[in-house]
Amino acid sequence: MSNAEFLETALKAAVSAGNLIEERHKDILNVSRKESLRDIVTHVDKLAENQIIDILKDYDKNIPILTEESGFVQGNLEKTYWIVDALDGTVNYVNHIPFYAVSIALFVKNKITVGVIFNPYSNELYYGADGLGVFKNQKSLKIIDKIPEECLFSMAFSGKKYEAAKRVDEFMLFGKINDSSRGCLRTGSAAMNLAYLAEGKFGGCLGKANRIWDVAAGLLLAELAGATVKFKEVDKEKYLVDYIATTPKAWNSIFSNVEGVYQV
Amino acid sequence: MKKKILIFGAGAIGRGFIPWVFPPSEFEINYVESNPQIRDLLNKQKKFLTFKTNNDKYEKLEVPIVHCYSPGDIPDEIIENMDIVITAVGPRNALSLKESLINTNVPVICCENDSTIPESLKAATNNPNIVFGIPDVITSNTAPEELLKQDPLSIVTENGVCYIDNKVSEIGGNCHYVDTDELRKQWLAKLYIHNTPHCIAAYLGNILMVNYIHESMKNESVEKIVSEAMFETEQMLVRRYQLEEEFVKSYSQKELRRFKNTLLFDPIIRVAREPFRKLATNDRLISAAELCLASGIVPENVMMGIMAAFCYNNEQDPDFNITYLMKSLQPRDFLKIIIGLRADDALFAIMVNQWKNNLQKLGELK
Numbered sequence: 093m094s095n096a097e098f099l100e101t102a103l104k105a106a107v108s109a110g111n112l113i114e115e116r117h118k119d120i121l122n123v124s125r126k127e128s129l130r131d132i133v134t135h136v137d138k139l140a141e142n143q144i145i146d147i148l149k150d151y152d153k154n155i156p157i158l159t160e161e162s163g164f165v166q167g168n169l170e171k172t173y174w175i176v177d178a179l180d181g182t183v184n185y186v187n188h189i190p191f192y193a194v195s196i197a198l199f200v201k202n203k204i205t206v207g208v209i210f211n212p213y214s215n216e217l218y219y220g221a222d223g224l225g226v227f228k229n230q231k232s233l234k235i236i237d238k239i240p241e242e243c244l245f246s247m248a249f250s251g252k253k254y255e256a257a258k259r260v261d262e263f264m265l266f267g268k269i270n271d272s273s274r275g276c277l278r279t280g281s282a283a284m285n286l287a288y289l290a291e292g293k294f295g296g297c298l299g300k301a302n303r304i305w306d307v308a309a310g311l312l313l314a315e316l317a318g319a320t321v322k323f324k325e326v327d328k329e330k331y332l333v334d335y336i337a338t339t340p341k342a343w344n345s346i347f348s349n350v351e352g353v354y355q356v
Numbered sequence: 357m358k359k360k361i362l363i364f365g366a367g368a369i370g371r372g373f374i375p376w377v378f379p380p381s382e383f384e385i386n387y388v389e390s391n392p393q394i395r396d397l398l399n400k401q402k403k404f405l406t407f408k409t410n411n412d413k414y415e416k417l418e419v420p421i422v423h424c425y426s427p428g429d430i431p432d433e434i435i436e437n438m439d440i441v442i443t444a445v446g447p448r449n450a451l452s453l454k455e456s457l458i459n460t461n462v463p464v465i466c467c468e469n470d471s472t473i474p475e476s477l478k479a480a481t482n483n484p485n486i487v488f489g490i491p492d493v494i495t496s497n498t499a500p501e502e503l504l505k506q507d508p509l510s511i512v513t514e515n516g517v518c519y520i521d522n523k524v525s526e527i528g529g530n531c532h533y534v535d536t537d538e539l540r541k542q543w544l545a546k547l548y549i550h551n552t553p554h555c556i557a558a559y560l561g562n563i564l565m566v567n568y569i570h571e572s573m574k575n576e577s578v579e580k581i582v583s584e585a586m587f588e589t590e591q592m593l594v595r596r597y598q599l600e601e602e603f604v605k606s607y608s609q610k611e612l613r614r615f616k617n618t619l620l621f622d623p624i625i626r627v628a629r630e631p632f633r634k635l636a637t638n639d640r641l642i643s644a645a646e647l648c649l650a651s652g653i654v655p656e657n658v659m660m661g662i663m664a665a666f667c668y669n670n671e672q673d674p675d676f677n678i679t680y681l682m683k684s685l686q687p688r689d690f691l692k693i694i695i696g697l698r699a700d701d702a703l704f705a706i707m708v709n710q711w712k713n714n715l716q717k718l719g720e721l722k
Contacts, residue, residue, distance in 0.1 A: 096680060103684035107693065215693045219680075227677050229694055230632040 093152070095205055095221040098198050102174075102208040103219055105147040106194045109140040109178055110212030113185070113194065123186055134182060137161055141178035144196065148174050158331070160305050171201045177305035181281030190214060195283040197308035207309030209287045218287040218313055226316035228291055233317045235292045240342040243295020244274045248282040250301030250332075261353045262300055268349055269298075286310020289337055290317035296338030296346055300354055304331040311335060322347075322356045358384045359439040359527070364453055366394050366424060368626065369467055370444035372406050372495035372511035375419040377518045378440070378529040386434070387424040388456075397509055398424040404509035407499060409619040414503070414512070430456055438462050440527050442489070447473060448633060454480040463524040465489040469551065471543050487521035489531075490542050494554070494569075494614050496622045512620055544597055545607045548589040548647075551640040553582045556661030557615050558627035559668055563721050569622040573615045577721055583612060585657035589644050595651040631668045632675040637696050641665060642703070649702050659707060663714040666690070687711040 116136045124133050141161050148157055149165075156167040157174040167173075174196060179185060181192030190213040198206035209218040218233075220226030226233045247266050250259070270276035273295070279285055283306055285297040290313040297314070299307060307323070315321040320343040323335035334354040338346050350356065361378055363370045366389040375385065389395045398404065398421055407414040425434070435441060435456065440463050443450055447470035457464060458481045466474045467489040474488045493516020503510040518531040519542045525533035534542070554569070560581060561572025572578050590604040614620075635641050641662050648655035669679045681694050687708050691697045697704040 100680050100684040103680065107685055107689050111689070217693050219677075224680075225677075229696075230635075230675070230677075232674065232677070 095223055098206045099208070099219060099221045099224065101148065101151040102196045102198065102206055103217075105144045105176075106196050106208040106210040106219075107212075107217065108147060109144045109194045110210040112136070112140050112143055113179060113192075114212040117185070117188075120186060133161060134179075134186060136185075137179045137182055140194065141176065144176050144178055144194070148176075148196075158305065160303065173199050175199060175305045175308045177283065177303070180283040180306050181279075184280040189280065191279055191281050191284055193281055193283045193287070195305065195307075195309045197305075197312060199308070204308050204312040207312035209283050209309050209313065211284060211287075216287070218290060218309075220290075220313050220316045222312075222316075226290055226313050228287075233290050233292070233313075235290065235314075235318045235339055237318070237339045237341045238295050240273050240295065240338075240345045242274065243339060243342050244293070245269050245276040245296045245298070245338075245346075246279055246285040246288070246294050247276055248285060248297070248299035248302050248306070249278065258353070265298075265349060265353050269346070272345075282306040283310050286314045286337060289314045289319055292317075296336070296342050298337075298346065298350060298354070299333075299335050301326060301332040301334065304333050307333065307335060311337060324356050326355050358382060360384045360386070360437060362386045362388065362435065362438045362441045364388045364427075364441070364443045364456075365445035365449075366391075366398060367444065367446075368495040368497040368511065368513075369491050369493075370442070371404065371419075371509070372497070372513040373491055373493050373516060373518070374442055374444065374467070375406055375417060376408060376513065377491075377531050378442075378527075379417070380419050382528065383440075384422055385419060386422045386438075388427055388430060389424050390427050392426075394509070395424045395426060401507075401509065404511075405503070405507040407503055407510065407512045408515050409512065409617060410515045412619065414619065415515075427452075427456075435460050435462055440465065440524075442467055443473075443477075444468070444491075448630065451476055451480060453477070457481045457483055457486075459483070461485055463487070463527060465520055465524065467491050467518070471547075485524065487524050488539060488543070489521070490519040490539065490546055492517045492519060492542065492546060492550070494617070494620060494622055496620055497626050498621060498623060500621050514614060514617065514620060541597075541599060541603075544593055544599065545604065547640055548593055548644050549586055549604060549607045550611050551634075552589050552644045552658065552661070553586045553611065554615065555627055555634050555640060556585050556658070556664065557582045558624045559631070559661060559664035560718075560721065561624045562628055562668055562670070563664055563718055565722075567624055568620075569615050569624065569627060570618050570620065572624065573612075575721070581657045581660050582615065583608075585655070585661055586611065588648050588653055588655045588658050591653050592644070592648045592651045592655075595653075596647055625670060625673070628665075628668055628670070629673060630675050631665045631673070631678055635662070635665055635695060642695065642697070645703050646701075649706075654706070659703075659710065660714055660717065662707070663711075664718055667715075667718060 154167040157165040159176045177195040185192040193211045206221040288294045314337040321337040361383045366387045403420045444467045450473045464486040495513035499510040522533040560578045593599040645655045
């Protein structure tokens with residue numbers, strides 16, 4: 093199967109789930125808490141995830157799927173698997189803040205090869221694949237290289253239960269970047285942060301101990317658009333990664349700032 | 357003394373047509389071209405041939421050139437030393453010229469297929485002398501084998517007309533300097549009676565898997581769709597913009613003759629290039645269909661052309677991603693997310709309703 097075929101499948105699944113997420117927006121009944129006050133799930137997350145699983149399985153039932161809510165949905169291929177976050181930014185979604193997305197990526201031999209991020213509220217569809225390029229809706233994306241002083245950054249924080257003692261370091265880092273650039277935002281959707289980097293709206297994105305399903309697609313899209321990207325798995329059981337993705341010109345400055353805080 | 361001219365873009369219009377409008381007998385010609393093969397050959401040969409089709413024959417013009425610059429390598433004083441600058445780089449690239457044209461008062465004629473480019477460039481460069489030019493012509497970006505043997509840079513154009521804003525009429529040349537009203541009328545006709553059916557002929561030709569527009573037009577079904585799409589846009593121009601019936605009729609007849617010109621070898625891949633640009637809601641396809649509907653005309657044939665554009669499948673095209681999107685998205689999602697139509701739009705409803713039927717008709721073209 094080619095990257096183009098995988099991409100078409102991921103597009104189909106992401107847009108289908110996105111439509112469901114928007115259709116059900118007015119029906120949010122129950123919000124359940126997971127690991128922290130801001131780690132929540134709704135029945136819409138689960139419905140959308142099931143829809144994605146159905147579409148991906150329909151395409152090839154042998155490819156395993158790593159999901160946020162259902163864990164690993166097994167297939168029999170070892171080195172290829174989908175990574176799915178049916179709704180990244182659930183807190184925003186529940187609060188009707190239009191910054192959330194479906195995120196789907198394909199890993200092949202430990203490399204992300206396909207990525208799709210879809211914000212169904214704004215109809216922003218970001219997609220790309222190795223060898224094919226990266227796009228938003230109709231347009232091909234290429235970031236404009238900018239120095240940190242000309243960049244707006246975004247940062248995604250670790251869950252409260254992860255290395256709580258070090259959280260002050262994260263807040264210090266946030267302040268430092270915020271004061272040495274056009275600002276640093278915490279938006280509530282790491283997937284959309286990285287999509288906006290690919291589009292050139294952000295000059296860089298950082299995240300500590302983020303779930304891999306939040307960022308896998310975005311890391312690929314940012315890289316394909318010309319960003320410098322580095323990430324490292326920091327907790328295999330919890331699927332946590334630290335990552336930095338910035339314009340090439342902003343890289344050295346941001347990278348030197350995160351040393352000791354991030355494990356990239 | 358000859359006037360000095362710098363032409364951005366040594367492609368179809370820049371190389372094939374502009375030298376007939378601003379001939380080498382009166383103008384000293386320089387180019388800026390991003391394609392290194394064309395640039396190197398122009399600088400090596402210091403001349404090239406352009407052929408004009410006239411009464412079923414080719415008329416030849418040898419064009420000597422002074423120099424062809426790379427876009428990133430134009431000496432600072434060059435533009436100030438010019439009497440005129442022409443852009444013919446394509447609408448997607450035109451705004452990238454702002455750095456080269458900033459803070460100069462040299463007259464600039466934008467021969468781009470988008471009437472908004474001059475205003476955008478004016479705002480970006482502070483040059484008030486930027487005007488619109490409409491090449492009313494079809495120019496191929498290549499030539500048949502027999503002409504390429506004479507010169508690998510040979511190019512074929514029709515015997516066309518160039519309409520230029522009369523604010524820069526002192527430049528001279530073989531063109532029609534016209535006032536704003538006439539320029540607008542010519543642009544509307546070009547956009548909807550030339551551009552719309554021309555690209556429809558290309559997208560239908562792509563489905564037929566032929567190489568040139570005249571080959572596409574040989575197919576009876578294509579000829580019928582193209583001419584009826586032209587009739588739909590003609591009627592729209594008469595009803596909405598009060599263009600004279602006689603003018604639009606003669607314009608249409610001229611265009612149909614052009615599309616069938618067997619000497620021109622107008623490549624499908626040139627005309628069909630960048631389908632998303634042509635499918636923009638303010639461009640030749642969607643806008644034509646919307647304006648037809650708003651004028652009480654159901655644009656069955658324009659919509660068939662739109663569907664053919666959706667089906668354009670060329671891996672080498674900058675908009676090759678249209679194929680993935682068409683394969684993966686439902687019609688409603690494709691129209692809403694990718695094309696940008698609103699779900700409560702009449703065109704949206706009709707396109708969704710006729711989606712399968714139109715796809716089937718296109719399949720039957722083969």
